[in-house]
Every structure is written in structure tokens, then in C-alpha cells.
Amino acid sequence: MTGNDNERRNRGDSKGPPASQSGNRQGVYHIDIGDLMALDDLSAQLEGLVGNYGDPPQAAKTTPTPSPRGHTQPADPPATPRHESAAMPPAETANDPDRQREALLASLAASRSAATNDAELTRTKERLQRLSNDFQNYRRRTEEKADDAVRFAGEKLLKDLLPVIDNLERAVGLASTTSTSDSFVTGVRMVLDLFLRVLTNHGLESFKCVGEKFDPAIHEAVQVAADLEKEPGIVLEEIIKGYTFHGRLLRPARVVVSG
Structure with a gap:
């Protein structure tokens, strides 16, 4: 290698540092592959949450999301409508002793109220029957007195x-x-x-x-x-x-x- 060649090499090396170092100085940030995987996982979780409150796009239901490493992630299962999930209470709620006790107390209160109403209705009917009998007796006595007044007028x-x-x-x-x-x-x-x-x-x-x-x-x-x-x-x-x-x-x- 001649002296001119060495001189040109030195001039080329003095133009600046490697591209990566220059890029860091000019605002270009280096992103690690692990951060991309974390972002993909977060995106998948957000799409699943959105699916619980509304129908996701058709593509989100059928198209698997590719991972940065070439692995294919399974598609999200179809979301259950809110009214269906509300119709089926959790197992712990159905088997909750406090809720069962409250339901039994409410049923017992309704039964007592119905029994009280029936008893009150029976007492009212008995009072009306007694009043009707008293009125019939009063009417009969009044008619008898009227007849006696006419019969014994002389x-x-x-x-x-x-x-x-x-x-x-x-x-x-x-x-x-x-x-x-x-x-x-x-x-x-x-x-x-x-x-x-x-x-x-x-x-x-x-x-x-x-x-x-x-x-x-x-x-x-x-x-x-x-x-x-x-x-x-x-x-x-x-x-x-x-x-x-x-x-x-x-x-x-x-x-x-x-x-």
C-alpha cells in the first residue's frame, strides 16, 4: 500500500464516526426487540378488553396477530354480549348464604303479608255477616212491632x-x-x-x-x-x-x- 492510499484512508476515517453513533446524536433512538414484544402483548390485551364492550372488527376476530419473532398468536375468542353475561350470575353469588338468607326472608315476609291479608279478609267477612244478621233481626223485630201495633190497635x-x-x-x-x-x-x-x-x-x-x-x-x-x-x-x-x-x-x- 502506497503513502497516497494511507493518506486517503485517513481522510475517509476522519469524516465522522459510524452511522449508529451519528444517528444517536441526530435524535434517532435504538428500540430493542423485547420492547416491541411488550407493546404487542399490551395491544392484544387492549383489543381483548375492547371486545368485551362491543363487537371488535372482523379482522380482529379472524386474523392472528404476528409477533416480532415470527410466532403466530391465536385469535381472541368471540366476546360474550353483556346481556348474556348479566343473565348468568357467578357461581359464588348463587351460592352466597347471605343472599339466600335475604331471599328466604323476603319470601317469608311476602307469605306473612299474604296470610295477614287473608286473615283480615276473613275477619271483614265475619263482621259483614254479623252486621247482616243483626240487620235482618232488627228488620224482623221492626216488622213484628209494626204488625203488633196494627193488630193490637183496638x-x-x-x-x-x-x-x-x-x-x-x-x-x-x-x-x-x-x-x-x-x-x-x-x-x-x-x-x-x-x-x-x-x-x-x-x-x-x-x-x-x-x-x-x-x-x-x-x-x-x-x-x-x-x-x-x-x-x-x-x-x-x-x-x-x-x-x-x-x-x-x-x-x-x-x-x-x-x-
């Missing part, structure tokens, strides 16, 4: 007429024992009989006393007489007749009772 008048009947009967009895004209006695008897028939049609009735057992409900003892042939408490004589009006006692009979 009670006071008939009670005032009883002394008239007593006097007519005494007159007929006395006339039959005296020398009174038979035609007169017959006429008075006919008037008395007609009068009694009219009163009987309106509910007035007399009842038998002589020979019956003394009953303080319908008899009034005015005298007690000894009678060896009768047992005590038997009506021996009727002094004044007793009457009823539509089955109700209008006047008790005044009688003589054996003692």
Missing part, C-alpha cells in the same frame, strides 16, 4: 168494653131467674151473642176456668174455699170471665180456688 177499646159484656151477662142471668118477660130476656141475649161474635171476629176470646188447675199467669184468686172432693189448687168458681186478645192476655179471670 186493645184499649176492647178492654173498656169488657165491663159492658159483664153487665149484659149479669142482666141476662138475673132476668132468667125473675118474672121478666121471656121475649125481653131473649132479645137481650140475642144482642149479647151478636156483640160477642163481632168481638170474637176481631180477636177477643174467653177461656175456661172451672175445674182447671190454678194458673197465676191467667187466673186471679179472690177467694180460697175448702172442698174435700177437690185437691188444693183447683178452680172452683169463676166470678169474672177472663179474656185474651189475639192470644195475648187482656184480662185475667177472677176465680175461687180450693184450699
Whole structure:
């Protein structure tokens, strides 16, 4: 090698440092292959997260992502829609004792509420039934009172007429024992009989006393007489007749009772 050649070599070497060193000085950064792999892994994770919230691009579903070293990474599985994942709770939630206890307590509260409503409904029906029965009884009593008011409207008048009947009967009895004209006695008897028939049609009735057992409900003892042939408490004589009006006692009979 000549001196000129050595001189040219020295001049060429003095133009600058190697390209890599010059590049570092001019802002060109050297990237390691490990950093590229980390970036690829981070990109894949981000694509998987995006797939959980929406449908990824078609290419992301089917096209595998090449790695810097030439290895092929498997494609991401299809994402599950959010409504399907929400419909299926995790196993730990379904088997959570606290949640099961809360569900049982809620069911028990609903059952108690339904039972309370049924019991209240039953009590309400019973109260309504009692009110209906009371109203029916009140209505029946009111109707009975109204009927009695109409039926016994003439009670006071008939009670005032009883002394008239007593006097007519005494007159007929006395006339039959005296020398009174038979035609007169017959006429008075006919008037008395007609009068009694009219009163009987309106509910007035007399009842038998002589020979019956003394009953303080319908008899009034005015005298007690000894009678060896009768047992005590038997009506021996009727002094004044007793009457009823539509089955109700209008006047008790005044009688003589054996003692």
C-alpha cells in the first residue's frame, strides 16, 4: 500500500464516526426487540378488553396477530354480549348464604303479608255477616212491632168494653131467674151473642176456668174455699170471665180456688 492510499484512508476515517453513533446524536433512538414484544402483548390485551364492550372488527376476530419473532398468536375468542353475561350470575353469588338468607326472608315476609291479608279478609267477612244478621233481626223485630201495633190497635177499646159484656151477662142471668118477660130476656141475649161474635171476629176470646188447675199467669184468686172432693189448687168458681186478645192476655179471670 502506497503513502497516497494511507493518506486517503485517513481522510475517509476522519469524516465522522459510524452511522449508529451519528444517528444517536441526530435524535434517532435504538428500540430493542423485547420492547416491541411488550407493546404487542399490551395491544392484544387492549383489543381483548375492547371486545368485551362491543363487537371488535372482523379482522380482529379472524386474523392472528404476528409477533416480532415470527410466532403466530391465536385469535381472541368471540366476546360474550353483556346481556348474556348479566343473565348468568357467578357461581359464588348463587351460592352466597347471605343472599339466600335475604331471599328466604323476603319470601317469608311476602307469605306473612299474604296470610295477614287473608286473615283480615276473613275477619271483614265475619263482621259483614254479623252486621247482616243483626240487620235482618232488627228488620224482623221492626216488622213484628209494626204488625203488633196494627193488630193490637183496638186493645184499649176492647178492654173498656169488657165491663159492658159483664153487665149484659149479669142482666141476662138475673132476668132468667125473675118474672121478666121471656121475649125481653131473649132479645137481650140475642144482642149479647151478636156483640160477642163481632168481638170474637176481631180477636177477643174467653177461656175456661172451672175445674182447671190454678194458673197465676191467667187466673186471679179472690177467694180460697175448702172442698174435700177437690185437691188444693183447683178452680172452683169463676166470678169474672177472663179474656185474651189475639192470644195475648187482656184480662185475667177472677176465680175461687180450693184450699
